[in-house]
Amino acid sequence: MLRVGENGAGKTEIMYTANMSYAQIQKYLGFLLSHGFINKVKLGNPSVSYQVSEKGGELLRNIDSIVEVLEFRNGNNGHGA
Numbered sequence: 213m214l215r216v217g218e219n220g221a222g223k224t225e226i227m228y229t230a231n232m233s234y235a236q237i238q239k240y241l242g243f244l245l246s247h248g249f250i251n252k253v254k255l256g257n258p259s260v261s262y263q264v265s266e267k268g269g270e271l272l273r274n275i276d277s278i279v280e281v282l283e284f285r286n287g288n289n290g291h292g293a
Contacts, residue, residue, distance in 0.1 A: 213240055214272055217250055220263040244268070 216229045227237045241262065244250040249268035253261045264272065 214249065214264055214268055217262045217264045220253060220261045222261055226262065
């Protein structure tokens with residue numbers, strides 16, 4: 213969900229790309245907004261876009277680092293099986 217918002221995305225785009233229901237999107241957008249991982253950007257009335265904040269970008273980089281370590285430990289050395 214955060215990856216979709218790296219360059220800004222609307223609720224519908226996030227919902228379809230992340231393969232989530234409207235109820236799930238509402239829940240997770242609320243969580244991400246309240247914790248400062250994304251920002252709500254008004255583009256017009258009623259158009260709104262969601263964009264990853266600096267804190268959200270840091271979270272994504274940390275997740276990438278963890279995934280990289282886990283893949284290495286599983287013997288994949290960053291390469292798929």
